[in-house]
Amino acid sequence: MDYSISVRNLSKRYKLGETHRETTFREALVNLFKRTGKKPAEIIWALRDVSFDVKDAEVLGIIGRNGAGKSTLLKLLSKITYATTGEIAVKGRISSLLEVGTGFHQELSGRENIYLSGSILGMKKREIDERFEDIVDFADVRTFLDTPIKRYSTGMRLRLGFAVAAHLDPDVLLVDEVLAVGDAGFQKKCLNAMRDMRSTGRTVLFVSHNMAAVENLCHRAIWIDSGRIREDGEARDVIKSYLSTFTESQKAGFDLEKIQSRRGSGDIRYTGIEFLRPDGTPSQLITTGDRFVVRLYYRARDKVLNPHFGLQISTEYGTLVTELSTWLSGFDIPVIEPGEGHIDLEIASLNLMPSLYFVSLWIEGVGPIHYDVLEHCASIDVTPADFYGAGREMSSRFGLIAVPCEWRFDHSRGSRQLS
């Protein structure tokens, strides 16, 4: 069997705070004299002892929580950064697509950026010349070709960036979460382009949080957890066991204090989440159409001005169903003094079809500054209920949301009026 990627015992170590440590001569000097009192740098292993092979023309999905080491792995494979120990062998030309629109310069025109980005991503000028028309058609920006891209809309810029990337011709392609941006139409276009790449026999490594996309594109998946490979096998199986770690059965509350995988400054943090009945008692069961209260406990370390609290509900496969936030609702909290407290969110009617949903939480401030971001930190297992009062059970096969509605019928009015 021919392998196009072979990774052996790969490890990558970061010294925590290395980016901020001794970034001026002064600090370096001060530290020189403080040697004795200096505490040893905290060491983080972003990857630890990772080994795997990828066959020619295989499409491999890489999944795992934020900060598990997926992106580090791609950066090591694409030589952007170097491994602490271990070996990587890659056969053929490698292109990495870690963002959409790599190398774009705001001041340059669309035409100029196609050449710039294309060459940065590894295309020869001759190749860009040949594919130029296709790229322009794919991006659908022909009328704006000579306009600086700073005048482009976000959507246009994304399309142009992806158009260039979709016309790369590498032997090995590394893709990181490009599907996370853009609207549904754009995502569909990306997925189709990736499917085309697969059919041309290229080796693709695909990092994504979108489990549906991974399952759809990849036969095999690797689940990385805290820098190590937790599972390697059929995509469907790996995804299933990955998702199962997010949930036990429905709980009335989740302790958020001990969760390590969070981002943000931490000036104010979530410490817990509870689901309550309108009367304030814990709710063990949440059904379609329920009225209930989500209670979010926090602890503020410092005085926090104008914080906004938010909650996202997404499906098992990572599709965002809705985001509820104090900002969106226009609910302002001018100040939170240091200490603890809670904020309540009353949901009048949870119009979700029965299924398992994940809850992500965030607190943001003006700037915007992220105080605390917790992904998939709680789950809601919506139990079937008789939503329409017809004695029929709702189920996930009817879709994601249940819309309150009413049917009417009037035979005597006769045929439809077409105007």
Next chain:
Amino acid sequence: MGEATALTATKRKTSRASRAWALEFWHYRELFFFLVWRDVKIRYKQTLLGALWAIIQPFFTMLVFTLFFGTLAKIPTEGIPYQLFSYCALVPWTYFATTLSFAGNSLVSNQELITKVYFPRVAVPASAVLSGLVDFAISSLVLIGMMIWFRVLPSWELILWPFLVIPLVILALGVALFLSSLNVKYRDVKYVLPFVTQFWLFLTPIIYPTSLIPERFQFLMYLNPMAGIIDAFRDSFLPTRHVNWTALGISFGISMIVLVLGSLYFKRTEREFADIV
């Protein structure tokens, strides 16, 4: 014996590594070309005067220098009008000084590229160094106008002018490689740079002629590679002067050493760029 073989082995290994480095750069030459092209294109984007800035900088410096050092301080210039005397040195100097600050910050200002895609990192400072040559060429053209204005006939040595760019670029690249990689870790470089160029300006015969320095100290002056290079530019432009090949040779040699040291430092640190930039 064993030690000797080990030594040759290491030598062979380093020379092979250097060759691989050069080969890889060659492989990415088109990307390098595009980076230079980008740096030239964006230089004066959204400015009113555009490429005129290439001329304004050395020209107005020349006017100020002429007033203070020529007319007021009466620095001897071997009978040459001070305007001519200073401008022909300010053209290469302006290139050198702006290149140092532009290229010195280049890795930091391109950090988005460096953390998102692989290519030989040296392409970033190198393209910054080369893109400044467009400005150099534009400001050199003004010299023709000044020759007409002051009715000066150039000597044959004027054809050396474009070739003197070679040691100038070598030196600028050497210093830029060192500064840009140092800047990745220590942002002090940004603050130190204006000082360095300021001092360097006074250590180089731009405001004054080399002949102003007592003869027995002149060798010290030529330890500064810019001295020999700037002098050579001036010698090639002014018909009354002739290129001092020894001084130029020394400067060229020192510039090469600076380039080699700069490359070595750059090569040693470049693996970490994406992690700490």
